Every structure is written in C-alpha cells, then in structure tokens.
Amino acid sequence: MVALTGRQSAAGWAGCGGKGAGLAAAANPAPQRNTGRTPEQEIALIERVCAGEKHLFYELIHPYERSVFVAAQSILQNEADAEEVAQESFLKALSHLAGFRRESKFSTWLVQIAINEARMKRRKDRKPLYDSLDKQNTDDDGDYIPKDFADWREIPSESLERNELRKALQGALASLDDKYREVFVLRDVQDLSIAETAQSLGITEASVKTRLLRARLQMRDALAPGYDGAWSMGETQWKKVRPW
C-alpha cells in the first residue's frame, strides 16, 4: 500500500468520483499552469483511467514528470535514485488512483507519494556515514543572519543557458540541510503553496514559513558575489566569483 499522510490514508480511498470531486474545478475553471488542461478535464481523465483506459495514464501524469522527479531529487540528491523513485511513485499512483482524494490537487498528491517513496528509500539505503549528517538536521529553526551585504548585481535569467549557473544553483541547493531543502524545493522550485507544502511534508504551515526563511537566505548567501570576500576587489573579481 502506498504510504501517504495520516489524513490521506484514513479518508483518501473514496474511489473514482468520490466526495469532493469537481469542487476545485468549479472554483477555478481556467487551465492549470503547465498542464494545458482545466481541473475538470483532469478529473475526467482520471475517471477514464479508473474506468479501465489505462493507456491514458501517461497522458495524465506527463505534465507532472518534472515535479515528481525534482521532489525525489530534493530528498535523495542522486539523479539515478530520484529517477527510480519517480518511476515507482507513478506506478503507485496508478495502482492507487481510485483512492485519490479530490480535495487536494492531483499534482500535490503525486508529489506526496514521491516524497514518501524517496524518504523510504533514503531510510532503506542509509549507511552509517549518514548518521553524522543527520545530526545536522536536528538543528533548531533559529534565526539565520545573512552573511553577505554587498550590493546585489542581478543575475539575468538568460544566464541559465549556461551550465555553470545551473550547477551553482544546484550546488547551493545541495548545501542546504534536508529539512530546509525539502521545503524550499516544494515552495520555490515547484511553486506549491505554503499550505500544500505543509500538507506534502506533514508539517505545520508555521514550520514551512520558518524553514523557508532560512533556506532562502542561505541560498542567497551561497550565490552572493562577496561571500569569499572578493567582492571588494572590483569588477575582475566579480567575474571570477560569478563567472556567468
């Protein structure tokens, strides 16, 4: 059985057309971001898959491939493991689709499955080496003081075409402790709401906000030009520190 949160596992198996179906669609008939379909169309697709048209399942989950992969990657920090977990998550979603609770978004439900699967894999694969790293995760959510106050020169989005900036962003993300990284990825990479992030991770919205603050400030410091003190040395050093 797929591992879901307590709330979801207790009441989430209502079957296709379960209570709450269509509520989201009525509230927001516009196409969902990145899916090209309305919530009503998505529900119709889910019902067809549930009714036996399994070949439509890939069409249903295709817009969420990246979300599920990135959620798994945020926990496992290994591309091959994240892909394996993403595949397993989609298979779990298929076999438990009739239990999808319509009160949450389908995308959120998929991400929850991926998070649970990734956490299970992490626990299963855990080596003694990780014990010391885990202790870092028991840090409290105390205040984080920014480290770099140099005037920020904007990094344009066009720079993302350059692999070195993408690597720098991914490296900065990898440097965060698990609990900060997970929140940051769901809210700021996946664009889940605060409430959806809390629901997906099984934590309170207040915890999401506290962890988000630290994650955002740490990410900024990791990409700041003057982090190593070279900022004050001028334009040449700027380019050395931020080569994109």
Next chain:
Amino acid sequence: MPIIEISCYHVWREISNYLEGEIDPELRRRMEEHFQGCEHCLAVLDGTKNVLKLIGDGRTFELPSGFSDRLKKRLESELG
C-alpha cells in the same frame, strides 16, 4: 502617521513573509521605508528575489535525458 523604524534584524526575520505577501500593511510600509535607507537589507532583498526567480525557472532543473521514454517503457511493461 509617522513610520516607526524597525531594525535590520527584524527585517531579516520577516523578509520571507514579505516576499510571500504575508505581512500586515503597516509592517510592509515600515519594511519598505527601511529598504529605502538601508543598502544592506536592500541587497538581501534583491538577492533573495533574484535567487527565487532563477530557481523557479524551468531550465534550472531539467529532467535527465531520456527520462520520459524510460518512464513510458516502464509503464507499458507494467500494464502489459
């Protein structure tokens, strides 16, 4: 009504909520006033906004090459 000044420390604690739009109008006004006169906090704000813009860009985290094909094959083999 005069704006009551707030400290840099207070600004850092609220900067994430500020970006979320989850602070009351009075605090927002005080923070905006602070940003006008504090280049350090403005640098923190600008940098954080920039990071969020970059990290939310679909190009930052792309799927591994061949991911979709492998997933489709796996689903097909499971569905028979």
